[in-house]
Amino acid sequence: MKIASWNVNSLKVRLPHLTQWLADAQPDVVALQETKLEDAKFPVDELAAAGYRAVFSGQKTYNGVAILARDEPRDIVTDIPGLDDPQRRILAASVGGLRVVNLYVVNGKAVGDPKYAYKLDWLARVRDFLADELARHPRLVVLGDFNICPDDRDVYDATAWGEDILCSPPERAGLKAITDLGLHDSFRLFEAEGGHYSWWDYRQAAFRRNMGLRIDLILIGEALKSIARAATIDREPRRWERPSDHTPVMLELDLGTSP
């Protein structure tokens, strides 16, 4: 089974890229972020024609998350219990014998900004939600745009970036509180070197110069660690005309033949 995450930065603009990539990569489950679409405008029919069921939690202009799958996703959750948040950033579903939680983590703008405080609080609440999810569903996958570089290997120039937004110690502590639940950064099960990124700024020819960050992650519960086969970043869609600033990340799990 192939499970993927992609921040598409407007599904309206990127739908042709998405359908092309689905045909090329043949993923079984895909988590999308920044769809920027109201639910009524989600391209259900186009994705069904591509062979995927879809569930989604969107809003106009900003945010928006979706899960695509070959099989119908079930037991949908669109909100963190107890958190009244109009921003559509989380979507959980059961699919293909897995529990999948798709996150579009708050960017935070800058250390000290009000959005940064919202980010740290949101992360703490997600951590508590994930603790409950993991207790109920050992076969848990938590993936999405985390808007946090796990460590300096995930930053093109860690010295210059320093402790700015996406790399500040409190953000990294917020991520560590999540991985400390027993969720592994699947990419690091296969690759120890730096220089592998999932996002490149649109400015300054950042992609051509590989000035990127690895902020799109697929975390897996301990129960899935032994069946992880490969974790990859597909840079190809970032080369296409009018790309998203993020590129898809993918994990292959060996779930065997029994359901």
Place this chain on the structure above:
DNA sequence: ATGGTGGGCTTCCCA
């Protein structure tokens, strides 16, 4: 220190 680019119910906000 600044600003560069891109998406969006656009002349600013968000990333």
